[in-house]
Amino acid sequence: MVLRPIRMRDQRAWREVNRRNREWLRPWEATVPPAPPGHLIQRPTFRQMVRHLRGEANAGRMLPFVIEYQGQLAGQLTVAGLTWGSMCSAHIGYWVDEAVAGRGVMPTAVALAVDHCFRYVGLHRIEVCIRPENAPSRRVVEKLGFREEGLRPRYLHIDGAWRDHLVFALTAEEIPEGLLSRWHQARPGTPQK
Template sequence: MRLSDGPVALRPLRMRDAQPWHDLRRENHTWLKPWEATRPVDETPEMSFANMVRRLRAEARAGRTMPFAITWSGTFIGQLTVSGITWGSLCGGHIGYWIDKGHAGRGVMPTAVALATDHALQTMGLHRVEICIRPENANSRRVVEKLGFREEGLRPAYLHIDGEWRDHLVYVITSEEIPGGLLNRWRATHGPLHA
């Protein structure tokens, strides 16, 4: 599956993304480190890229995750995952993402989040999408605020990030809030992106 709007596209992660993924992670280490999940007890070796892709694919086949590579004009620039997908009476999931610093602030991430949100709510039939962000992460908060996700509250000590249990703000959007789609609303206020 491929979702796109202009030069921004979401596509499945591939094994051949390993080198660009590692290159970007290395180049953006300082930029990403304050926001990256860590393990409270680090007794196991870090998962390889291939194992990460295999795990994400298994979760996708089980209907619990939608992992995407983010590309700009075909070039790998980040990752977005809809995870924690729950059906039944909740019908929800949450989105996590990261992007190359050189592509940040250009409307790429709001476009990618809008594409994934529309797919989750309109195509997959979820009712609710949430994004949890550390209060200090002004760049990520701007993404969801631009898109009109509403702040729902604070989850104290929610995730282990950068070596500590960190508070996160919860931002939410439901299918009823965007009947015409989030991407259409985003384009109406910011126009299309160009390569």
């Protein structure tokens, strides 16, 4: 499994995986609320999306990644909302190909991203906000030991409406051994380094 920056040349694979998973991801993917009268909002093209993600990364506000599993693009993970100063925090959003769900791909990707953010980027806190109904995504953070902090009512526009989200978080002090190490220790049969 590899977590790496998103690239323009990922377009074909990204579109194919996203297309195959459209219905599976629809209940969980953010949507844009209806435009005010007289305004037209268009969904960005892949190239526009990558340009935006790269611009945000270059500005120090985001870390956009794709997830590769067995050499194939299998999802996306974005560390966003990087806040510095006295907060030093961010939040993580992700999606994975249904074909590889349940194989430990997403917990591994989240663990890699959190370790990178805590050890090399210098963040102190990471949040993951999940719709209460999204049991597979909740299992990801529960497996990794994120602490549930509460409910954010009508937090994000998803699938055509403002949806409540549960907040899960970790701070750097909670995982001095690293999250990937914790995840490997928790999984039976995982080779130790």
